[in-house]
Amino acid sequence: MEILGLSVALVAFISITLGLSLYLLITLVYCWWISPNQRLQKLKRCGFGGPTPSFPLGNIKEMKKTSFGSSIVDLTQDIHSTVSPYFSSWQKSHGKVFIYWVGAEPFLYIADPEFLRKMSAEVLAKTWGKPDVFRKDRHPMFGNGLVMAEGDKWISHRHVIAPAFSPVNLKAMTSMMIESSSKMVDRWVSQVNSGTHEIDVEKELIANAGEIIARASFGLQDERGKTVFEKLRTLQAKLFMTNRYVGVPFGKFFCIKNTIEAKKLGDEIDKFLFSIIKDRMDSNNEKSKKDLLGLLLEANHSSEGKLEKTFSMRELVDECKTFFFGGYETTALSLTWTLLLLAMNQNWQDQLRNEIKEVVGDAELDFNILNDLKKMKMVMNEVVRLYPPSPNVQRQATEDIKVDNLTIPKGTNIWFDLVGMHRDKALWGSDANEFRPERFMDDANGGCKHKMGYLPFGFGGRMCVGRNLTFTEYKIVLTLLLSKFRFKLSPGYRHSPAIMLSLRPAFGLPLIVEPL
Numbered sequence: 001m002e003i004l005g006l007s008v009a010l011v012a013f014i015s016i017t018l019g020l021s022l023y024l025l026i027t028l029v030y031c032w033w034i035s036p037n038q039r040l041q042k043l044k045r046c047g048f049g050g051p052t053p054s055f056p057l058g059n060i061k062e063m064k065k066t067s068f069g070s071s072i073v074d075l076t077q078d079i080h081s082t083v084s085p086y087f088s089s090w091q092k093s094h095g096k097v098f099i100y101w102v103g104a105e106p107f108l109y110i111a112d113p114e115f116l117r118k119m120s121a122e123v124l125a126k127t128w129g130k131p132d133v134f135r136k137d138r139h140p141m142f143g144n145g146l147v148m149a150e151g152d153k154w155i156s157h158r159h160v161i162a163p164a165f166s167p168v169n170l171k172a173m174t175s176m177m178i179e180s181s182s183k184m185v186d187r188w189v190s191q192v193n194s195g196t197h198e199i200d201v202e203k204e205l206i207a208n209a210g211e212i213i214a215r216a217s218f219g220l221q222d223e224r225g226k227t228v229f230e231k232l233r234t235l236q237a238k239l240f241m242t243n244r245y246v247g248v249p250f251g252k253f254f255c256i257k258n259t260i261e262a263k264k265l266g267d268e269i270d271k272f273l274f275s276i277i278k279d280r281m282d283s284n285n286e287k288s289k290k291d292l293l294g295l296l297l298e299a300n301h302s303s304e305g306k307l308e309k310t311f312s313m314r315e316l317v318d319e320c321k322t323f324f325f326g327g328y329e330t331t332a333l334s335l336t337w338t339l340l341l342l343a344m345n346q347n348w349q350d351q352l353r354n355e356i357k358e359v360v361g362d363a364e365l366d367f368n369i370l371n372d373l374k375k376m377k378m379v380m381n382e383v384v385r386l387y388p389p390s391p392n393v394q395r396q397a398t399e400d401i402k403v404d405n406l407t408i409p410k411g412t413n414i415w416f417d418l419v420g421m422h423r424d425k426a427l428w429g430s431d432a433n434e435f436r437p438e439r440f441m442d443d444a445n446g447g448c449k450h451k452m453g454y455l456p457f458g459f460g461g462r463m464c465v466g467r468n469l470t471f472t473e474y475k476i477v478l479t480l481l482l483s484k485f486r487f488k489l490s491p492g493y494r495h496s497p498a499i500m501l502s503l504r505p506a507f508g509l510p511l512i513v514e515p516l
């Protein structure tokens with residue numbers, strides 16, 4: 001049969017193709033323009049201003065103007081305007097609370113601690129969400145681990161995971177941390193003895209923290225530990241160093257190669273971790289191991305010793321990845337920035353060395369005495385103020401949140417700019433950009449004029465679960481290093497703090513390392 005001279009099959013084919021194209025076009029128009037514009041109007045009615053977005057990219061174009069490592073700055077300068085120039089310029093026109101758009105996703109930017117206080121008073125820890133857009137994009141890294149978990153699942157996981165960082169467990173990890181870090185120190189000693197005085201300390205500290213977290217998380221210290229570390233780092237670079245369009249509906253299809261490669265790497269890592277966990281379960285001695293995986297496996301046993309599935313295999317894999325990503329780079333960077341600031345402030349370097357002599361002396365480094373390294377803690381607090389390794393905190397409103405006469409609509413993503421708050425002269429005074437650890441001498445909040453203006457580890461019930469592990473590792477590594485070496489700035493160092501998930505020196509940190 002024929003219609004206007006065309007066969008029925010051809011007519012059907014043309015109709016289906018036209019129908020599908022029309023459907024695709026309507027979907028694109030809706031997702032790229034209609035829906036975000038409706039949300040924009042709603043947010044305006046709620047009272048929020050901000051830079052004008054142009055959909056479907058939102059404000060991505062302005063944000064992409066800064067590429068990783070594109071600005072070299074003076075060592076004493078404010079870094080806010082270089083790591084996120086768009087935020088610092090939007091702050092000037094829209095204040096410290098405004099809406100900006102990552103593709104079709106609205107983000108409420110907050111660098112005002114009083115607004116944050118009022119807002120967080122309205123929300124229980126378990127009712128905070130995590131931006132869906134990041135949960136999907138970062139799935140190969142974190143899966144649905146604690147960083148991304150929400151609601152009852154977050155409560156039950158946090159309940160089991162938090163005790164894994166208790167002083168008893170951290171104490172049990174101390175000798176492992178000393179062993180790994182001593183290997184790094186020995187490596188530096190041989191390099192220095194062979195005449196190489198310039199060392200890229202960032203690279204070394206990252207490798208050391210990677211080894212420590214692989215051992216602390218899953219007891220891995222052989223080639224398998226290195227394999228996980230390398231794969232995870234490649235994955236991180238794939239996700240954060242490439243030009244992608246996160247937040248733009250169907251943005252994945254613009255960079256399909258990276259998306260596929262990240263997914264493939266994520267699957268390989270999952271398979272690898274799966275086999276490690278399976279080995280541990282089969283070996284039947286998982287209970288005896290006090291690493292983080294051992295503690296999670298222990299939680300899977302009821303008091304009768306019968307398996308009671310608290311964590312599924314998938315959940316165990318996700319939590320192990322989360323420990324890894326959450327735990328190695330942040331800690332390594334807090335040490336990296338510390339060595340930079342100590343190289344610039346020899347007086348503080350000497351003060352810490354003297355404190356180590358007084359507190360540790362010739363004794364073996366021991367978990368219990370770490371608490372007495374008070375000046376070291378002050379230095380750490382000041383370092384993570386000036387260079388917060390996690391430079392922002394992200395949440396999502398899962399219900400409407402009222403703050404004074406404003407309403408943050410359900411589904412709005414929220415972005416807390418820690419660099420912005422930690423460098424704000426209105427909160428810290430005119431010396432906000434100076435390294436002054438004495439701020440923290442008698443005040444855990446460093447003299448900040450608002451109790452929520454200093455948040456290197458986040459806030460409320462979702463505050464960083466691993467911070468005590470960091471404090472322990474930080475003090476061990478720094479004690480070992482300062483007891484052996486003096487650090488000085490290298491003429492080759494280019495100061496370019498930049499954000500690639502964490503806040504890091506874009507060109508590494510070469511330092512002159514002298515034996516004492």
Ligand code: HEM
Pocket residue numbers: 146147148158322323324326327328330331334384388389390392393394455456457458459460461462463464465466467469470
């Ligand atoms: C200098 C070191 C570290 C810094 C600056 C840091 C910073 C942060 C920040 C800002 C958050 C978000 C908190 C919030 O939403 O309010 C966080 C959460 C988290 N961190 Fe850390 N962190 C560090 C070390 C670690 C370590 C060593 C681990 C694990 C081994 C870890 C695991 C986590 C986890 C699992 C979460 C999610 C907690 C939750 O949502 O309940 N972090 N961290």
